[in-house]
Amino acid sequence: MQVSVESTGNLERRMNFSLPAEQLESGVSGRLREIARTVRIKGFRPGKVPAKVVEQRYGEQVKAEVLNGLLRQAFDSAVREHDLRPAGNPRIDRAGEGELDFTATFEIVPDFGDVDVSKLTVVRHTAEVADADIDQMIENLRLQRRTWNKVEREAKEGDLVAGGLWTQSGDFRQPAEGEERFSTVIGSAQLLPALEAALAGLQPGVEHVLDVAFPENWRQPQLAGKTAQVHVTLAQVSEPVLPEVDAAFIKSFGVKSGQADKFREDIRTNLERELRGALMTRLRREVGEQLTATWAHVELPPRLVENEARGMLAQQVEQVRRSGRDPGQPPANAHEQFLEAARKRVLAGLLVGEVARRHDLRLDPKRVNETLRLIASTYEEPEQVIEMYRNDPQLMQGLQARVMEEQVIDWISERAQRTEQALSFQEAIRG
Numbered sequence: 507m508q509v510s511v512e513s514t515g516n517l518e519r520r521m522n523f524s525l526p527a528e529q530l531e532s533g534v535s536g537r538l539r540e541i542a543r544t545v546r547i548k549g550f551r552p553g554k555v556p557a558k559v560v561e562q563r564y565g566e567q568v569k570a571e572v573l574n575g576l577l578r579q580a581f582d583s584a585v586r587e588h589d590l591r592p593a594g595n596p597r598i599d600r601a602g603e604g605e606l607d608f609t610a611t612f613e614i615v616p617d618f619g620d621v622d623v624s625k626l627t628v629v630r631h632t633a634e635v636a637d638a639d640i641d642q643m644i645e646n647l648r649l650q651r652r653t654w655n656k657v658e659r660e661a662k663e664g665d666l667v668a669g670g671l672w673t674q675s676g677d678f679r680q681p682a683e684g685e686e687r688f689s690t691v692i693g694s695a696q697l698l699p700a701l702e703a704a705l706a707g708l709q710p711g712v713e714h715v716l717d718v719a720f721p722e723n724w725r726q727p728q729l730a731g732k733t734a735q736v737h738v739t740l741a742q743v744s745e746p747v748l749p750e751v752d753a754a755f756i757k758s759f760g761v762k763s764g765q766a767d768k769f770r771e772d773i774r775t776n777l778e779r780e781l782r783g784a785l786m787t788r789l790r791r792e793v794g795e796q797l798t799a800t801w802a803h804v805e806l807p808p809r810l811v812e813n814e815a816r817g818m819l820a821q822q823v824e825q826v827r828r829s830g831r832d833p834g835q836p837p838a839n840a841h842e843q844f845l846e847a848a849r850k851r852v853l854a855g856l857l858v859g860e861v862a863r864r865h866d867l868r869l870d871p872k873r874v875n876e877t878l879r880l881i882a883s884t885y886e887e888p889e890q891v892i893e894m895y896r897n898d899p900q901l902m903q904g905l906q907a908r909v910m911e912e913q914v915i916d917w918i919s920e921r922a923q924r925t926e927q928a929l930s931f932q933e934a935i936r937g
Contacts, residue, residue, distance in 0.1 A: 626923065685739075709740070710742060715735050792919075802853075
């Protein structure tokens with residue numbers, strides 16, 4: 507296979523190559539024969555479908571699949587032959603008049619020079635799950651299962667209150683007529699904090715007029731940055747009733763024995779798993795900040811950075827959509843707001859890969875299995891989740907990439923100048 511490579515920029519390369527026609531024909535013919543042995547087509551017995559019929563039905567699809575496979579093989583082979591290190595996937599287009607002539611445009615990993623991680627200064631946070639953290643989690647679970655009893659008294663923090671309100675600021679009234687209905691638990695921050703705090707102490711059935719300061723960025727322009735009068739009438743006040751931590755309560759969380767010791771043991775296991783993830787997130791951020799600050803001067807592949815920024819924009823749009831809001835159509839340059847963050851993410855990722863390559867760090871299968879079991883343990887049917895990952899190459903590839911990154915992060919932190927800082931469990935998981 508004839509291959510030529512030229513530089514089209516500091517970090518961009520163009521590769522011209524051709525595929526042997528006989529290789530494509532052989533691949534297509536072999537795949538069609540495989541299909542013919544098992545395919546079921548009405549009017550023909552299994553294994554007896556004429557080759558011409560199989561080709562007419564599956565020929566184009568098979569040709570595209572085989573061609574894509576050969577293109578990847580040819581590109582990977584040429585990259586190894588020319589000792590190139592692509593950053594991201596290539597863009598492969600047909601070139602010239604020949605059907606099997608192609609041009610691959612791609613970016614390469616920049617030269618980072620000396621990557622001495624021992625010069626980095628890293629803070630590694632530590633934390634443990636205490637009995638008080640388990641107690642707090644049990645209290646949270648009780649709150650999730652609470653019921654409400656109506657009371658005839660003034661509202662206080664923790665109560666569920668329901669009622670109506672309307673707001674006046676000068677000539678502006680919201681709503682223009684009537685009132686807005688609301689329901690909230692005082693202290694839950696579901697309403698404007700200044701308003702919610704003022705609900706404590708109010709009597710049901712009585713209209714109260716509250717002076718409430720609205721923030722500068724309030725969604726209603728007529729109220730933004732102003733102090734307005736909010737007329738509130740509570741229709742009902744209910745106090746919480748928390749369940750006892752008895753055998754029935756414990757069994758409802760999957761602890762068949764209903765024993766408190768086993769319940770606390772399961773909670774500790776879950777909290778320790780959450781803590782490990784939180785500490786790794788902190789360490790990843792800490793090491794990433796050190797890497798991006800130390801090698802900030804390195805030129806990065808522009809297309810790779812742009813693609814990362816566009817991916818970050820797409821994630822934000824999807825989050826808005828999942829929240830039930832309409833994100834609209836982002837402007838063509840909307841991704842530019844993410845370019846700096848994308849640059850840091852790309853730089854950190856390339857450096858992690860560089861460290862792994864230079865020090866021949868290999869993926870630890872044991873750590874992959876441990877991480878997979880940790881992920882699966884958060885589901886009701888862990889074995890089904892494990893099976894799903896093992897049968898889905900894309901899921902497993904993502905898991906392996908995550909574990910490999912964590913291995914390299916650990917490796918860097920162990921060799922950097924590091925200090926340890928102890929945190930409480932709550933401080934650690936707050937990020």
